[in-house]
Amino acid sequence: MNAPDVAAGSASATEAIDWARVRADFPLLTRQVHGKPLIYLDSANTGQKPESVIAAVDDFYRRHNANVSRAVHALGAEATDAFEGARTKLARFLNVRSDELVLCSGTTFALNLVAYSWALPRLQPGDAIVLTRMEHHANIVPWQLVAQRTGATIKVAELNDRGELDLDALYTLLTPEVKLLGVTHVSNVLGTVNPVREICREARRRGIASVIDGSQAAPHRALDIASLGCDFYAITGHKMAGPTGTGALWARREHLAAMPPFLGGGEMIKEVRFDGTVYNDAPHKFEAGTPNIAGFVGLGAAVDYLSDLGMAHIEAREQALLAHATEELSKLDGLRIFGSARDKAAVISFLVAGAHAHDLATLLDLEGVAIRSGHHCAHPLMQHFGVAATCRASFAFYNTHDEVEAFVAALTKVRKLLA
Template structure:
């Protein structure tokens, strides 16, 4: 779709953006936590429950066939969206957390030995730290973190130096959920590949905001979450190289991940289904397919360009607020702004902003090590999406001024 980007056009598609909070128009700046859902996604979920509720891959009746077609159709859409190479390389999960745990327990755990290392970075979400710590504790391996600069950029030279022969897996965020830093994952993948180190990329915060081309990135594993991509909660996917999926044992056992079962043993289904035991979140993935269609209809390149402009506008506006400290000033970053106002706790700040209709997140953002790096217990975080506007940024700054003066 050509022409100037008009966020007001897309705002009409999101019912929740029409509501008020505490008598004020809602300014939703918590998109890194979860994104709002367009009406087409809501309709897709409702349509499944209203018109053709049935289990998938189990029934030959019409409802079952329709549900299976819609569910597996979502896999096709997501594979094209990510340039996955093959739909069979996409394992549906409940989100990035499950996807990373699948790699930790099915791929890493059987391979790790005492003295081995898993390399992450200081900016990782807990979901890209804790699973590695759990499998490391069971195997005698250790988890090490590559440092970042005060601006929040990965020290790539230090990361490269830490890629020693002891490293058996590396795991990095594509985009930081706290400070928005966009890591050069294709370059990181080349460094890892040259040393024979498999790389997992946490793509939770990248997929909603920029084009993700898995063939161009060249990683071994890529995890993503549906609810940040304007789809339903409880949806996500793990992409992996075909040879990894074929070699990995199942993480869960049960129905539909088998070819044959006897008391003498089980022959498992081919990937991705051997990792998808039990009845899945059918409605959720049908909704995720609708979300992918919706985003593709707008155009990720247009979304990224607009959000970059909005980020620059919001950054300038926040820097003009007296006593405000902004965390993370990487040269390449997504529309995420973590901040504190002098003398105001992050939780108090978020609570009072809510009374002005502004929704931001406060806390450690599931990134304790990053908070420790910055020397703070918590921050407030404003995270933007393509349906946010400059007028909302202005309202946000006015609310900040009001809160700051109230607590002065």
């Protein structure tokens, strides 16, 4: 079944978005691999970049390249304005204050910052951390390291048969010794969208800090972090059409004020003496060293691009692609889809009976179809389902319904080769 590639909505409800024209903004999508047109279905891993983002990075290096906050010359001022301008854009995109937003290399860094600067000084033997079965390793391993050093323990919230959190069981785990709850907003494997506002409300009622991994949410749906009630929220820029090595941690101001620096060096200080150092105010006290300035300029351009397109329209487009792909894949005998949450992002993890995930992905690549195979940095989730790996097709607004059809046709073809 082919669905139209023009959907309602742009600046107004009556104005149609020309999705073919949107797709043309992404240069990489025009290339071929193995002599076949590229069908890129790995956006949960990294998103492709529109021309405006590429141009913004290029322009910075060609015309404005200098370090930030350390020079009074024109280039230094331009670089600082561009860098701080990206912070302002991102804060507006997330509906938070810019002085609550720490710019960093991505979600992994952000979660480690919380682990070592907030949790490590506070946790002690007898305390507990609650995580969910569907977490990415980046929201598991830092807490394991901190637990080992403090004597805290980790408790795990499990899933139901649809790949959704068992909320009653989760809330039962939130006992008085729990000091921190870590939850992904959107599962990178199952696509499950967790009700983080409700979860954070329950945690806050019990005096438990909540940290949300927003890597898979920020590229695909409108975010209003201020309304979620969480204590910490982490995002990754390269998944939301920005450059790699960019991201941010949002934290409540009282936490940022109380947390010690994670890294020491330049920019995070006001004054250094050998008998003591006066640290900079947040968020700058957490931004030691020269940042990825050009990358954040590019991320600012990515935020502009997504905002101009409209996150509601992006989500609607991706939901249409998800519905189409799910319908077509469900027709294939022997194919198992992992995760059928009632609220789900455009991610489909699957296996085909008798075929290894890596073999499927390798043969699909020869057909020009780029999907992910492996454990997706989610070993505990793979263990839950009793598999070593899955294939994962993840869609973005720049994909097309024709690509859905071509993907299913290619999958049908390679299945026969593996039979």
